[in-house]
Amino acid sequence: MGRPRQFSDTAVLDAAMTVFWERGYEGASTQELCERTGLGRGSLYNAYGSKHRLYEQAIQRYAATAGARQLQMLAEPAATVKGALRELMIGVIDADLADPGRRGCLALNAATEACGRTATVAALVRRQFDDLEQAICHLVTVGQRTGELRTDRPPMQVARTFQSAYYGLRALAKVTADRQALLDVVEGAVAAL
């Protein structure tokens, strides 16, 4: 009962996510969050409690949208494991370089920003990192079973190294637009599988 909410939860979180994505946690002001979500201060605080809790929800929303899209990409059957992982990386190069806002990966941004040390934020980011690690590890295991990949190294080790290269790639893409340098990372990482 009570007065029903006049906003869509996901729409508000999408807007808040975008603001945090563009500005970071510290750089996002509650005023801009109100403007971009369309909510008044009262509604926003009534619904989400604080800027920090809204941030946490925005990160979860990121996981449910951008993160899930990537995991789904990896889950779809592909001709080769190497091809799937290469496409994953090429995809983010294209996306990161095409984005004029140079926002990169919200999870990575959250991890490196000062408030990423917050237990809750760190846990949310870690979960996204772990999800990607798992998805890559699964692919590597499949690749080793089908004979596409070498079997002389533990799949988890291979997956973790590839995952590291992936986040490193996204960090590099933040400060360079040198596509060839980024593609070198991809080719090297794929060759190492």
Added chain:
Amino acid sequence: MGRPRQFSDTAVLDAAMTVFWERGYEGASTQELCERTGLGRGSLYNAYGSKHRLYEQAIQRYAATAGARQLQMLAEPAATVKGALRELMIGVIDADLADPGRRGCLALNAATEACGRTATVAALVRRQFDDLEQAICHLVTVGQRTGELRTDRPPMQVARTFQSAYYGLRALAKVTADRQALLDVVEGAVAAL
């Protein structure tokens, strides 16, 4: 002529660097910068002009200290290339996990923070990234020449992939204390050389 400065430039930049390292650019207040550097607002602004310019200088100071230390580590003659690069990564795992402030790499933090899009900051970070890339590439070239490393891939490509894994590693270390996971990255990256 004129009144001489009563502070050491490097000491002030060391202090400012530490503040930015702990708090990020947005999270660092000019008040804390004054307190930790020991300078009054007047002196600080007279000497550095603005918070942003101080940030730029702090990043340069980081390159000249922490960054240079790593480059020197790689420049020193080592028994094997793989050993040198392994030690580089093990070193940051030890350092990152031992740091209670979880500050990580200031250059990486600067790259991912919103203000890293500033042309000046991006250029400073890119230079540090490039320096590491060059140092790794040189080592790879040496390793290939001595026969320690495989020669079937361009040194630059190998170097860039290793560099990516390195920064990915530092990103992972921000949110996890799982040493084994981080060591997997190292072993995988070294094995891929």
Added chain:
DNA sequence: CACATTGTGTACTGGTCAGTCAAGAAAAGG
């Protein structure tokens, strides 16, 4: 000992910050 020049200390600026509060609006249950 003036004087120009530069550095220092501190009070002050207008603006913005995250968050609160109270009054009213919209629903459900009686």
Added chain:
DNA sequence: CCTTTTCTTGACTGACCAGTACACAATGTG
């Protein structure tokens, strides 16, 4: 219709923000 509950609106809070202004101190030069 009245009450209860929840949401909305927007004014308001005190604290803090980056940056400035200005009086004063310390130097080199003539």
